[in-house]
Amino acid sequence: MEDMxxxxxxxxxxxxxxxxxxxxxxxxxxxxxVRLCAGFAVLDADEVEDVVQETFVRAFRRVAQLKxxxxxxxxxYAIARNRAITAVERKANAAKLKGELQREDPAPFxxxxxxxxxEAASEVVREVxxxxxxxxxxxxxxxxxxxxxxxxxxxAEKEGVGKSAVTMRLERFRARVKRVLLRRLLEAxxxx
Amino acid sequence: MGHLTKETYARLLxxxxxxxxxxxxxxxxxxxxxxxxxxxPHALLDGVTDAALLSGAVAKAGDEGRxxxxxxxIRPAPSRRWVLALAAxxxxxxxxxxxxxxxxxxxxxxxxxxxxxxxxxLVKGTDDSLxxxxxxxxxxxxxxxxxxxxxxxxxxxxxVIVRDGKRQEIGTVALESGTHDLSSEGSLLGLPLFGEHGRxxxxxxxxxxxxxxEVNVGP
Numbered sequence: 001m002e003d004m005x006x007x008x009x010x011x012x013x014x015x016x017x018x019x020x021x022x023x024x025x026x027x028x029x030x031x032x033x034v035r036l037c038a039g040f041a042v043l044d045a046d047e048v049e050d051v052v053q054e055t056f057v058r059a060f061r062r063v064a065q066l067k068x069x070x071x072x073x074x075x076x077y078a079i080a081r082n083r084a085i086t087a088v089e090r091k092a093n094a095a096k097l098k099g100e101l102q103r104e105d106p107a108p109f110x111x112x113x114x115x116x117x118x119e120a121a122s123e124v125v126r127e128v129x130x131x132x133x134x135x136x137x138x139x140x141x142x143x144x145x146x147x148x149x150x151x152x153x154x155x156a157e158k159e160g161v162g163k164s165a166v167t168m169r170l171e172r173f174r175a176r177v178k179r180v181l182l183r184r185l186l187e188a189x190x191x192x
Numbered sequence: 193m194g195h196l197t198k199e200t201y202a203r204l205l206x207x208x209x210x211x212x213x214x215x216x217x218x219x220x221x222x223x224x225x226x227x228x229x230x231x232x233p234h235a236l237l238d239g240v241t242d243a244a245l246l247s248g249a250v251a252k253a254g255d256e257g258r259x260x261x262x263x264x265x266i267r268p269a270p271s272r273r274w275v276l277a278l279a280a281x282x283x284x285x286x287x288x289x290x291x292x293x294x295x296x297x298x299x300x301x302x303x304x305x306x307x308x309x310x311x312x313x314l315v316k317g318t319d320d321s322l323x324x325x326x327x328x329x330x331x332x333x334x335x336x337x338x339x340x341x342x343x344x345x346x347x348x349x350x351x352v353i354v355r356d357g358k359r360q361e362i363g364t365v366a367l368e369s370g371t372h373d374l375s376s377e378g379s380l381l382g383l384p385l386f387g388e389h390g391r392x393x394x395x396x397x398x399x400x401x402x403x404x405x406e407v408n409v410g411p
Contacts, residue, residue, distance in 0.1 A: 035246050
């Protein structure tokens with residue numbers, strides 16, 4: 001990961017169309033976007049690459065609207081998740097539907113509460129993993145999110161289970177993290 | 193006290209004080225509420241959740257080639273305002289450098305007798321400064337490498353970048369007679385230096401002539 005202290009300056013330069021700033025953002029965040037897509041086991045490597053491409057094109061197009069530096073990463077991932085889900089749905093419905101399924105891109109976020117900023121939120125992931133009983137979900141979450149070497153497809157092959165089973169485990173784990181972060185979001189709102 | 197539903201979730205998001213029991217309930221794990229949350233898009237919450245989950249993401253070995261190829265497809269063109277400003281600056285700096293100095297036809301010149309080509313490079317720094325690239329001198333891996341050529345006649349040329357002995361043909365550019373900034377379809381052509389390292393050779397190859405400039409990118 002590049003030096004994130006540079007991010008405010010880089011975003012400012014990207015907003016004015018500086019290509020070197022776009023390259024910096026791409027290099028810094030590509031791995032996260034690729035990893036997010038790799039959690040959807042149904043997508044193959046080329047389809048993941050298409051989602052990565054679409055995500056950055058859309059983000060670069062609207063980066064000038066971003067008002068808060070810390071909102072960039074979650075906003076980028078929100079775009080990527082939408083694109084990945086659209087790709088999965090398209091694939092599932094390819095035989096049935098001719099039309100394009102589309103999801104709206106989220107507008108750049110204006111405010112991210114302190115308790116939801118990356119440093120604080122990433123600790124939640126380790127806490128949730130630690131709280132899980134030993135079993136398939138814990139092991140899959142550990143392999144995918146902590147070790148981070150294998151894609152969901154590769155985990156399925158390694159364990160000899162279906163791709164959808166691994167995706168479901170990862171989605172279940174993600175929902176646990178989302179519940180804890182929802183609670184933090186609500187805490188911030190309760191206080192106001 | 194129940195579980196999350198579309199209605200209670202909406203009220204909760206509006207203010208947790210609307211659903212105090214449910215707010216307390218979310219302190220602990222609940223399969224029903226988590227299954228509901230998994231299906232409910234919420235851009236900020238989804239983005240923050242993924243940012244937390246992916247904070248330790250590492251690049252997969254061997255991803256560099258694919259990453260570079262994708263970036264070449266999505267690379268945004270410089271904004272028009274930026275290009276115009278840059279073009280003006282390049283014109284001032286290199287106009288003086290190229291047009292006023294005595295011409296030495298043995299430098300940076302290759303090829304046959306019909307068309308002569310010259311190629312020069314300069315670095316536009318991250319602070320917008322412009323620095324001419326002197327032969328053999330290292331440039332920092334920041335900013336953008338820009339080019340200016342001199343052609344004795346109008347000719348089409350292929351722009352080639354050679355790194356570690358590997359040729360990469362960038363595309364064809366139409367060169368005009370005279371001294372000009374290297375551009376395509378009205379936009380300056382530049383090579384971002386971020387991520388580059390070592391010797392980078394940039395060549396313009398026409399049918400019977402070629403010109404090249406070598407840049408040593410290093411700290």
